[in-house]
Amino acid sequence: MSTEARNDYAQFRQTFFAESAEMLADMDERLEALKTGRLDREELDAVFRAVHSIKAGAGMFDYRSLVDFAHGFEALLDRLRDGRMSVNATVGGLIIRAADILAELVAAAQAERAAPSGMGADVMVAINGLLGEGATPVTPAIAPVEIRDDTHRVEIRFTPHADLMRKANEPLLLIRELSGLGHLKTVCDSSRVPELESINSDDCYLSWTFELETTAGDDAIREVFEFVEDDAEIAIVRALAEAQDEGFGLWLDTEVADVAPGPVALTSDEPGGKRPPAQTSIRVDLSRVDRLVNMVGELVISQAMLRQELATHNLPVVDGLESLDVLTRELQDCVMAIRMQPVRSVFARMPRLVRDVAARLDKQVRLVMVGEQTELDKTVLEELSDPLTHMIRNSVDHGIEAPAIRIAAGKPAEGALTLSASHVGSNILIQIEDDGAGIDRARLVAKAVEKGIVAPGAVLSDDEILDLIFAPGFSTAETVSDVSGRGVGMDVVRRNIQKIGGRIQVSSIAGKGTRFTLIIPLTLAVLDGMLISVGTERYILPLTSIIESFRPAAAQVRQLSGGGRIVNVRGEFVPLLGLGRVFGVSDAICDPVHGLVVLTETATGGRLGLVVDGLIGQQQVVIKSLQTNFTAVPGISGGTILGDGRVALILDIEQLASLEETAA
Amino acid sequence: MSELLRTYEDTLSAIGRGTDGNGLRQFISFRVGAEDYAIDILAVREIKGWTQTTVLPNQPDYVRGVLNLRGAIVPVFDLRSRFGQGATEATAKHVVVIVAVGERLIGLLVDQVSDILSVSPDSIGAVPETSLRGDHRYLAGIITQGDALVVLLSLDTLFDTMPGEQPAHETAA
Numbered sequence: 136m137s138t139e140a141r142n143d144y145a146q147f148r149q150t151f152f153a154e155s156a157e158m159l160a161d162m163d164e165r166l167e168a169l170k171t172g173r174l175d176r177e178e179l180d181a182v183f184r185a186v187h188s189i190k191a192g193a194g195m196f197d198y199r200s201l202v203d204f205a206h207g208f209e210a211l212l213d214r215l216r217d218g219r220m221s222v223n224a225t226v227g228g229l230i231i232r233a234a235d236i237l238a239e240l241v242a243a244a245q246a247e248r249a250a251p252s253g254m255g256a257d258v259m260v261a262i263n264g265l266l267g268e269g270a271t272p273v274t275p276a277i278a279p280v281e282i283r284d285d286t287h288r289v290e291i292r293f294t295p296h297a298d299l300m301r302k303a304n305e306p307l308l309l310i311r312e313l314s315g316l317g318h319l320k321t322v323c324d325s326s327r328v329p330e331l332e333s334i335n336s337d338d339c340y341l342s343w344t345f346e347l348e349t350t351a352g353d354d355a356i357r358e359v360f361e362f363v364e365d366d367a368e369i370a371i372v373r374a375l376a377e378a379q380d381e382g383f384g385l386w387l388d389t390e391v392a393d394v395a396p397g398p399v400a401l402t403s404d405e406p407g408g409k410r411p412p413a414q415t416s417i418r419v420d421l422s423r424v425d426r427l428v429n430m431v432g433e434l435v436i437s438q439a440m441l442r443q444e445l446a447t448h449n450l451p452v453v454d455g456l457e458s459l460d461v462l463t464r465e466l467q468d469c470v471m472a473i474r475m476q477p478v479r480s481v482f483a484r485m486p487r488l489v490r491d492v493a494a495r496l497d498k499q500v501r502l503v504m505v506g507e508q509t510e511l512d513k514t515v516l517e518e519l520s521d522p523l524t525h526m527i528r529n530s531v532d533h534g535i536e537a538p539a540i541r542i543a544a545g546k547p548a549e550g551a552l553t554l555s556a557s558h559v560g561s562n563i564l565i566q567i568e569d570d571g572a573g574i575d576r577a578r579l580v581a582k583a584v585e586k587g588i589v590a591p592g593a594v595l596s597d598d599e600i601l602d603l604i605f606a607p608g609f610s611t612a613e614t615v616s617d618v619s620g621r622g623v624g625m626d627v628v629r630r631n632i633q634k635i636g637g638r639i640q641v642s643s644i645a646g647k648g649t650r651f652t653l654i655i656p657l658t659l660a661v662l663d664g665m666l667i668s669v670g671t672e673r674y675i676l677p678l679t680s681i682i683e684s685f686r687p688a689a690a691q692v693r694q695l696s697g698g699g700r701i702v703n704v705r706g707e708f709v710p711l712l713g714l715g716r717v718f719g720v721s722d723a724i725c726d727p728v729h730g731l732v733v734l735t736e737t738a739t740g741g742r743l744g745l746v747v748d749g750l751i752g753q754q755q756v757v758i759k760s761l762q763t764n765f766t767a768v769p770g771i772s773g774g775t776i777l778g779d780g781r782v783a784l785i786l787d788i789e790q791l792a793s794l795e796e797t798a799a
Numbered sequence: 800m801s802e803l804l805r806t807y808e809d810t811l812s813a814i815g816r817g818t819d820g821n822g823l824r825q826f827i828s829f830r831v832g833a834e835d836y837a838i839d840i841l842a843v844r845e846i847k848g849w850t851q852t853t854v855l856p857n858q859p860d861y862v863r864g865v866l867n868l869r870g871a872i873v874p875v876f877d878l879r880s881r882f883g884q885g886a887t888e889a890t891a892k893h894v895v896v897i898v899a900v901g902e903r904l905i906g907l908l909v910d911q912v913s914d915i916l917s918v919s920p921d922s923i924g925a926v927p928e929t930s931l932r933g934d935h936r937y938l939a940g941i942i943t944q945g946d947a948l949v950v951l952l953s954l955d956t957l958f959d960t961m962p963g964e965q966p967a968h969e970t971a972a
Contacts, residue, residue, distance in 0.1 A: 433870040672854060718856035761855075764903045765865070765874040768855050774865060774872045782853040782865045782872055 150418075151192040152245045158185040159238045160483035166234055167486055169227040174215075182230075183212040189241065198244040201237075204255050208233045211262045226265065233258050235487055289349060289356060294342040294368040301337050304363050310343070312359045317349030421513065424473050428660055431470045432757035435463055439778035471658060474514070478556045478565070479507040481520050485527050485554060492531045499538055499548050500531050505555035511563045512658035518635045519565075519655065522628040526567050526651055527554065529625070534571035534649050544646065546570065558657075562637075562679070565653040574643040576600050601641050605629045633789065635659060636677075662758050664785065666751040666777075667733065669714045670723035675756055675775060675785040676733065682742070684733045684750060692727055702732060702744050709734065713746040714786075717770065717794055724748045735788050743792050758785065770794050823917040826942070828949050829896065829909040831878045835949045836909075837916055837942060842898045842954055846912055849893040860886060863908055868897060875906035881957070900954045916949065918942050923951060 162185045165178040174182075190205035211229070214220045222230075236255040243250040291313070295306065313319055321343060328340045347356070353371055360369050438459065445452060482504050493500040511519075535541075535550030542548055553568045576597070583589045583603045595603075607626040632639045637655035656662070656679070664675035691703045692711070700711040711732065715723020724730035725746065732744045756775035761768060761784075772787035826837035845868070852864030852875050861880035865872050875895055879887045887893060887908055895906040923940040937957035942949040 429870060436870070720854075720856075759870075759872050761865070761872055764872060764905060765855075768858070770856065774853075776867045776870060776872075780867050781851070782867050784853065784855070 148196055151196060152241070155189050155192065155241050157480070158188060159234070159241065160480055161185065162234055163238075163487050164479070164483045166231055169222070169231060174222050174227070174230075176216075179212065179216055182234075183209065183216060186212060186237065189237065193241075193244065196244070198240075200250050200254070201240045201244050204233075204240055204259065205237060207259050207262050208237060210266060214266060220265070229258060229261055229265070231490070233262070235491070238487070287349070289345075289347045289353070290372040291345040291347060291356065292342070292368070292370040292372070293345065293360070295339040295363065296366050296368075297338040297340070299339045299363060299366045302366055304366060306339070306341070306343070309359055309363065310345075313345060313347060313356075316351045316355060316359070317347050319348075320346040322346075424470075428470050428474065429757075431463070431467050432660075433776075435467055435757070436776045436778065436780070438463055440780055443778050471512075471660065474512050474658065474660070475510040476513050476516055477508045477510050478516065478519075478563075481516055481523060482507045482554060482556070484520070484524070488524060488527055489531055489552060492528055496532060497537065498531065498535055498550065500535055500550045500552055503551065503553045505553065506557050509556040509558060509563060510657075511655070512660065514659050515635050515655060515657070518631060519653075522631045522653075523554075523565070523567075525628050526625075527552070530567055530569045530571070530649070530651075534569035536572050540572075544572075559654075563655050563657055565655065566650060567653075568648060568650040570648040573645040573647055573649055574601060574604065574641075575645065579603050601643060604641065605639070660758060662756055662775075662785065663753070664756050664775075665733075665753050666783065667714075667745075668748045668751055669718065670720040670748060672718070672720050672723075673751065673777070673781075673783050674714070675783050676735070676745070677785070677788070678753065680735045680737070680788045682734045682736055684731055686731055687727050689728050700727075702727065704734060704744075707742075709742045709744045711744045711746055712791060712794070715746070715748075717791070737788050737792050741792060743788065745786075745791070756783075756785070823919050824923075826916045826918065826949075826951065827896070828913045828916050829894070829907075830911050830913055831882065831909050832884050834882075835913060835944075835947060836878070837949045837951050838896075838898065838954060840915065842900070843896060844899055844904060845897040847895050847897065848891055849889045849895055849908065850891075863889070866895070866906060868904065868906075871904060873897065873904050873906050875908055877908045879908075879910075898954060916942060916944065 162182050165181055166174075168174055168178055186205050186209045190202055190209060193201040193205060211226075211233070215222060215226070220226065233255070236258055240250050240254065293306075293309070295304075299306070310319075310321060322345075324342045324344065325340070327342070328334070334340075349356070356371055360367070363369075442452070442456070445456075485504065486502055489500050489502045492498075530552055531550075535552065536544070536546075538548035541550065551570045553566070555566045555568075557564050579600055580589065580595065580603070583606065584591050586606075588603065588606045589595065605625045605628075607624075629639050632653055632655065635655060636659065637653055640652045640654070641649065642652075643649040662675070663678040665678055665681060667674050667676055687702050693701050693703070693708075695701060700713075701708045702711050711727060713723070713725045713727075714720070716725055727744070727746045730746055730748050731750065733747055733750070735743050735745060737743065756777075758773045759775055761771065761774050768784075770787055770790045771784045772790075773785045774782050775785060777783050825840040827840050827843050828835050828837040830836075850866060852866045854864040855862055855874070861877045863875040863877045863880075865874050867873075877887050877889075879885065887910070889908060892911070894909055894912050896909060896912065897904060897906050923942055926938045926941060937953050938950060939953035939956075940951040942951055
């Protein structure tokens with residue numbers, strides 16, 4: 136297959152960019168601390184490692200401008216690390232700018248386009264200026280490539296006392312034992328050996344210097360010398376490798392470059408080499424995880440089928456089946472957890488965005504992020520990135536006012552933007568809240584009238600007015616700035632959110648600010664559904680869209696002249712849709728008075744009453760696409776396999792609402 | 800390369816093209832109404848008895864719905880209906896032939912599976928020009944078996960007018 140035939144280079148390249156993106160995001164997050172004017176050693180080291188790794192990778196793929204810039208950036212960070220320079224406002228600002236430029240250079244390399252010439256040149260000049268005279272000017276160089284594993288080099292000086300051998304010790308045995316720990320280089324110092332006639336054959340005149348490359352800890356080395364400790368001078372000196380870089384998992388078999396050895400003598404009461412255990416992770420292709428998720432889904436279904444089979448034959452449930460149930464549920468949870476990722480990876484891009492946009496618009500904005508550790512399905516997370524970016528940009532552009540206006544309004548010059556995430560049931564709630572001017576209803580309506588979205592003089596509820604910002608092609612910005620307002624507006628955001636089964640709400644208080652709320656399902660793989668019957672057919676209705684179900688009295692239902700029907704729900708008229716009628720199920724109950732009305736709410740807040748035969752029960756289902764083997768079916772979002780092995784279709788309320796006009 | 804090895808490799812690649820090694824191509828033939836049809840054996844994934852499908856709303860008559868094939872949702876098409884002879888009164892004796900068309904799996908509802916045919920490519924007759932117009936482009940050839948005629952179907956063109964298929968011919972080589 137052609138995809139498999141692609142060379143390793145492309146794959147490595149892909150890995151490089153994937154990891155660079157992760158490291159840049161991580162870097163951004165760590166650099167947040169700089170705003171408070173300081174940077175911890177740990178943070179600094181992490182940023183240094185990230186820059187270093189990106190440089191190393193860029194060198195391998197020969198992205199010159201990226202390598203050069205990273206090299207300069209690295210030099211600056213290095214100067215901070217060895218304490219020859221301390222972090223102040225100037226340096227902090229420079230680091231943040233350098234990080235931004237680095238990210239853009241990576242993006243340019245990934246898109247296979249040349250970075251704008253001279254990009255980052257000013258930052259580079261500033262860095263070189265800071266590094267100052269006396270220091271060697273930063274010259275671009277390909278990164279030294281280092282082996283990344285636990286092998287370290289230890290220098291051991293072993294100077295036996297003269298009476299070592301008289302205590303039945305044999306240096307050769309020690310040397311043999313040492314060589315068992317790793318690669319051993321032995322240098323013998325024979326300078327103390329006297330003239331032959333004065334030699335005392337029981338004395339030891341030799342001393343050794345060993346260079347051991349080992350993965351063993353210092354304890355193991357000390358153990359070798361355990362019995363001669365009192366009869367010899369033993370010094371174990373550890374050559375510390377330069378900052379362990381993250382590598383890319385690519386250069387394991389490349390040559391060891393010169394690592395700057397910083398010899399540190401280890402005292403015996405400080406067992407060295409004990410770093411805190413790193414959180415290990417492996418990189419797995421998403422399709423493999425998906426397969427796993429699918430198979431566990433099948434397992435759950437097969438089990439339900441087995442159970443049903445037992446029941447239909449009136450067989451007793453075996454004991455083991457109960458624990459199998461528990462295990463499969465647990466397995467399903469575990470597998471689902473694999474796909475879960477903290478929203479941090481998306482949130483982490485936002486500080487830079489806010490910084491960027493605010494700087495371009497001469498605004499002051501402080502971004503506060505809450506709940507970054509909240510987890511949700513990776514697929515959903517990826518789909519969230521664009522809408523969030525757009526909304527944050529909007530909030531800075533349209534929401535938060537210019538400093539002068541804010542001060543005039545009695546607010547602090549710096550606007551506050553809060554991005555938060557939290558779990559609510561099987562949904563994740565993401566809120567974007569600013570303390571800006573709020574949405575100007577009058578202007579919104581005027582604009583909508585001007586664009587012909589609403590008729591002049593139409594009476595709209597407050598919710599309906601706010602809802603206008605989601606109308607296609609709507610932008611209230613007075614002038615189209617290069618930041619937002621390029622025609623793609625909130626309608627696209629809403630569509631993207633709906634695509635992942637989510638909803639978006641807006642609330643706004645004039646002069647106080649605006650809050651957008653996204654309600655998004657944790658995963659696209661499973662769904663809490665209600666199984667309903669329509670004639671002989673069964674459908675799954677997403678539980679989140681159901682408000683209530685009831686059997687209306689005949690007086691509640693009205694036939695409209697246009698052919699539609701409405702039902703009176705406590706004074707509110709809701710359109711009715713006979714599922715049997717729309718889907719052509721011949722034996723379905725069409726009269727709501729004899730069947731049941733399930734009142735549902737669309738993501739946009741609209742209401743729709745579905746006429747069904749009855750409710751069967753609530754159950755969690757594994758969502759499967761119809762489009763894998765067929766095509767999209769109007770009104771149906773997908774399918775699932777029920778306990779009896781049959782396929783049930785999952786209803787799409789949004790689409791049903793639009794079907795109504797044509798089919799009902 | 801030795802003669803033997805070359806023969807072996809020829810055989811392998813011949814099998815890869817749906818022939819039996821003697822230059823014969825293999826087809827599975829089945830009956831729909833009074834007619835016999837055949838499809839390339841390599842497209843066939845599985846043959847199973849008819850079970851009740853889940854009906855897909857608002858689809859053409861020949862779309863009989865979907866079934867669960869070990870976790871995959873597979874659409875079933877009624878060939879009799881596709882050929883304009885009315886819907887099949889499906890019973891447990893009817894057969895669904897699961898075939899791969901491009902990346903997709905689909906089920907064909909037929910009356911019964913008849914035979915596996917090994918046919919020399921030369922003996923596949925061309926379809927008369929007049930039959931190739933309009934909706935009959937799915938006829939790929941005619942195989943003569945004794946007195947009987949078996950119509951060879953092209954799965955790709957058969958389904959490019961179906962709701963689920965793109966007109967593009969993205970067949971597996």
